[in-house]
Amino acid sequence: MFIDRDSYRRIVDDLYDGLYLVDRNRVIQYWNKAAERISGFTAAEVIGKSCSDNILTHVDRDGNTLCKGMCPLAMTIADGKTREAEVFLHHKEGYRMPVSVRVNTLTDADGNVIGGVELFTSRSSSRSIERRIRDLEKKAFYDNLTRLANRNCVENELQIRFEEQKRLGVSFGILFMDIDHFKEFNDTYGHDVGDLVLRFVADTLVKNARPSDLIGRWGGEEFIGILRNVTHENLEILGNRLRVLIENAYITLKTEQLHVSISVGATLMLDNDSSDTLLKRADMLLYESKRRGRNCLTIG
Incomplete structure (x- = not known):
């Protein structure tokens, strides 16, 4: 069966x-509709530009920038081997999003490598987030600006977690986070722009x-994370991962990139708390994190 070029494009x-x-040279030649939806960048904004031109700028879990070095796509173009990886892309609105990527080569009729193809899928728990937003809307327990749980909701959640720990022994910890400067x-x-920074974080x-x-948003530029079923080590790792992702993301203004960092206090619930x-x-x-110079996590 013959399928014409337009049919392939629609598929x-x-x-x-x-x-x-x-x-x-990793200059983008094609960008599908799902790439627009996931990244926020339209095809018109990215076609003809290099991957690293302030577009996806992938980073790994440790915050290392991949696009300006040998990222999975560059390595595959160089050696012809397919690869899979979990990275964090830069959304047009500034925040970092976890994605799974799969890369392969593009070849001509003689088998010569002429470029590469990357397929990427969001790993964020979007459906769970959407359900939570609907629940919060029903209870009027969300923050209008950031659409996170508000202070009332956080306080309610804390009481639920205390009861769960007493009845079932499920541990939990909290991350108290504040935007630096x-x-x-x-x-x-x-x-x-201040509101943009709050939404971006x-x-x-x-x-x-x-x-x-x-x-949740505790108030002003302060945020709280309530993390169930975590150890001291888990809490520190998860808190630092969020901190590093914010540090390595940015908001693009007309003439500059705006970088943001957070300071974090992390602690587990104790029996007498x-x-x-x-x-x-x-x-x-x-x-204490602020006193140590900001953009760090202190756990205790």
Whole structure:
């Protein structure tokens, strides 16, 4: 059966996964509809540009930038081997999103490598997030600006976690997070950019949290994460992962890239804790991170 070129294009555009094609210099030649939906960048914005031109700028779990070096796609073009990887792409709105990528070569009729193809799929728990947003809307327990759980919802969730720990022995911990130098963003760029920074941090936190975690806005530029069933080590690893992802993401303004960092206080619930003592300890640990120079996590 013969399938014409237009039919192939429709099939590729209808894929659920993002797909793009590059030449040997990693200049983008094709960008499907799913790539637009997942990344926020339209085909018109990226075709003819290099992967590393402030587009996806993949980083790994440790925050290392991949696009300006030998990323999976570059390595596959170089050696012809297919690869799979889990990375974090830069969304057009600034936040980091976890994706699974699969890369392969493009060859001409003689088998010569002429470029590469990358297929990428979002790994964020979007459906779980959407269900949680609908639940929060029903209870009026969400923050209008960031669309995260608000302070009332966080306080309710803490009580539920305390009861769960007493009845079932399920441990939990909290991350108390604060945007570094937030007042300077407002003073320098205005409150609209300040709101953009808050949404950017909120999106990065919630899209990279586990489905069982709750991320909420405590107030102002402060956020709280409630993480179920974690150890001291897990809590530190998860908290630092979120911190590093924010540090290595950016918001693109007209003439510059705006980088943001957070300071974090992390602690597990203790047997004799109340909400007040737990939150007070997390707050003290957060300010210890500020005292140490910001953009770090202090656990205790």
